[in-house]
Amino acid sequence: MTTSKSVSTPIACKSSIQENSNTEFINPHLYRQLIGSLQYLTLTRPDIQFAVHQLCQHMQTPLNTHYESLKRILRYIQGTSDTDWASNTQDQKSISGYCNFLGNSFISLQVKKQNTIARSSTEAEYRALAFKASEIL
Numbered sequence: 001m002t003t004s005k006s007v008s009t010p011i012a013c014k015s016s017i018q019e020n021s022n023t024e025f026i027n028p029h030l031y032r033q034l035i036g037s038l039q040y041l042t043l044t045r046p047d048i049q050f051a052v053h054q055l056c057q058h059m060q061t062p063l064n065t066h067y068e069s070l071k072r073i074l075r076y077i078q079g080t081s082d083t084d085w086a087s088n089t090q091d092q093k094s095i096s097g098y099c100n101f102l103g104n105s106f107i108s109l110q111v112k113k114q115n116t117i118a119r120s121s122t123e124a125e126y127r128a129l130a131f132k133a134s135e136i137l
Contacts, residue, residue, distance in 0.1 A: 006079020007072055011051040023064055031062040034070055041077070044122045048073055094118045096128035100136065110135070 025031055038052045051073050058066045097111040112131075118124035 001071065001074050001078065004071075004075050004078065007075045008079075010048045010073045010076040011054065011069065012072060025062040025064050025067045028059075028062055031067055031070065032059055034074075035059060038070070038073060044125055045077070047080070048077065092117050094124035094127070096124070096131060098128070098132045098135075
């Protein structure tokens with residue numbers, strides 16, 4: 001999935017029924033492993049909580065369509081990482097980055113080292129989110 005194209009939302013607005021979408025997924029163990037990892041990730045990524053919760057309801061007998069939705073979440077995560085937690089080994093400060101769009105039009109981009117040292121990746125994410133929100137306002 002490292003070379004897959006990213007998507008802008010973790011869950012599709014419209015469901016597309018394909019020929020094999022109502023058949024059971026061939027490897028339910030893999031599905032459960034991935035869902036478990038995504039459940040853990042929701043601690044730091046609240047933007048995927050709804051989509052992960054929806055897919056958790058099908059852990060007993062996942063269908064191909066559920067696995068496709070799971071892969072969509074992974075593609076979303078691949079394209080939306082915005083904080084690098086404590087990457088600078090000298091000062092341990094995180095780096096945040098964001099882009100602003102008005103509709104489909106790009107307005108601005110900023111990448112900045114955070115002013116304080118975050119104690120976790122969650123704190124670094126929240127600081128990035130708060131900074132972007134204040135910039136938008």
